[in-house]
Amino acid sequence: MRIMRAEQFGLKREVEYGTPEQNETALRIVRDVKAEGDAALLRYTEQLDKVKLDASELRVTREEIEAAYGQVDAAFLAAIREAAANIRRFHEKQLRSSWMDLQPDGTMLGQIMRPLKRVGVYVPGGKAAYPSSVLMNVIPAQVAGVPEIVMVTPPATGGKEGIDPYILVAAAEAGVRELYRVGGAQAIAALAYGTDSIAPVDKICGPGNIYVALAKRAVFGAVDIDSIAGPSEIVVLADDTADASYIAADLLSQAEHDEMASAVLVTPSAALADAVAAEVELQLAKLPRADIARASIDSYGAVLLVDSLEEGIAAVNQMAPEHLEILTADPMKLLGFIENAGAIFLGPYSSEPVGDYFAGPNHIIPTNGTARFSSPVNVDDFMKKSSLIYYSKEALMKNGESIMTLARHEGLEGHARAIQIRLEKERGQE
Structure with a gap:
């Protein structure tokens, strides 16, 4: 693992959202599904996923989901239920209510909170199957009150047997009632524009591969999206009190996601830097997904040596980063200085997988430095807000001249006259 000083280390990761060829492929798939519906959806499923279906087979049946329960072990079922309860409890605290503010002059202003009507959830299934992503997408939408939640996932996440049974069980436990065996850019297009088999949605959420990300970007505007997710990333800020084996394990927990995942240690301790670099090599040798993790560590892994924790915080x-762990003598003391991070893990026992799977906060978190301005998936992502304005006669008579002044300053005489006609009529009746 590379050890370097700040001046040698690129703090800004250059990210390109696909090659020109990948962009053109994603756009072509989106256009075809929009124009041809099920025909293109089925054609691309056969071509890209190597699964031949007819339209009647797209929707997963209740019998398939019930059969999946017989294929998962009891320990998984207990764990997924407990995780779901934790995730639901956390997100319920995010709920906001509509409000109205009545003024003495009779004016009433407010905000109405409503859930989106129909949301599409994408659950990936490329290098691995992710039942946890089902919970993290679906439960906040349920808490928000979304009445229609439709899930799509590639048709062969479980290999030749079809969809991974653990994904099906997670979907059932999360309360999904509408599930389709389709993935990739073609699934995103189907959710956005609809086909004979899949009704269109208002918003699409969930991570996926580069073609999924590019398709989400292409359909944004026709529907809303949560984000364009990039490769996973972790930064560990640590001093010489930290355990090198813990840090190495946590860095590798993200490196094993993807060859483009990023894992970085920031520390003022040269001894810790050396120890972690050595420990990463030891643990890599025993990791089942060592090839993926090795590629990530070699290309996007590093130890950044700084002169002080203050420099490290900067x-x-x-x-x-998407994930930030603080492993110092007093992590709470540093928390107030952290301005940009998607999720913050404090102390040696708050390993990143605690948040990925079980604690309750959402694990769909902004990547590629977008934590500067965006947030993890939350209940607000599945709600829309309407402003409420009831102006009384008294308020209009009092403020009408100011409203007309502003309208005429912008050259919008029609706006001004919409107020003026009311003022003149009301004054004429006095």
Whole structure:
């Protein structure tokens, strides 16, 4: 693992959202599904996923989901239920209510909170199957009150047997009632524009591969999206009190996601830097997904040596990582100085997988430095807000001249006259 000083380390990761060829492929798939519906959806499923279906087979049946329960072990079922309860409890605290503010002059202003009507959830299934992503997408939408939640996932996450049974069980436990065996850019297009088999949605959420990300970007505007997710990333800010084996394990927990995942240690301790670099090599040798993790560590892994924790904090804030672990003598003391991070893990027992799977906060978190301005998936992502305005006669008579002044300053006489006609009529009746 590379050990370097700040001046050698690129704090800003250069990210390109696909090659020109990948962009053109994603756009072509989106256009075809929009124009041809099920025909293109089925054609691309056969071509890209190597699964031949007809339209009647797209929707997963209740019998398939019930059969999946017989294929998962009891320990998984207990764990997924407990995790779901934790995730639901956390997100319920995010709920906001509509409000109205009545003024003495009779004016009433307010905000109405409503859930989206129909949301599409994408659950990936490329290098691995992710039942946890089902919970993290679906439960906040349920808490928000979304009445229609439709899930799509590639048709062969479980290999030749079809969809991974653990994904099906997670979907059932999360309360999904509408599930389709389709993935990739073609699934995103189907959710956005609809086909004979899949009704269109208002918003699409969930991570996926580069073609999924590019398709989400292409359909944004026709529907809303949560984000364009990039490769996973972790930054560990640590001093010489930290355990090198813990840090190495946590860095590798993200490196094993993807060859483009990023894992970085920031520390003022040269001894810790050496120890972690050595420990990463030891643990890599025993990791089942060692090839993926090795590629990640070699290309996007590093130890950044800084002169002080203060310099380390500045580096962290500039990187704005998806996941930040603080492993120092007093992590709470540093928390107030962290400005940019998607999720913050404090202390040696708050390993990143605690948040990925079980604690309750959402694990769909902004990547590629976008934690500077965006947030993890939350209940607000599945709600829309309407402003409420009831102006009384008294308020209009009092403020009408100011409203007309502003309208005429912008050259919008029609706006001004919409107020003026009311003022003149009301004054004429006095």
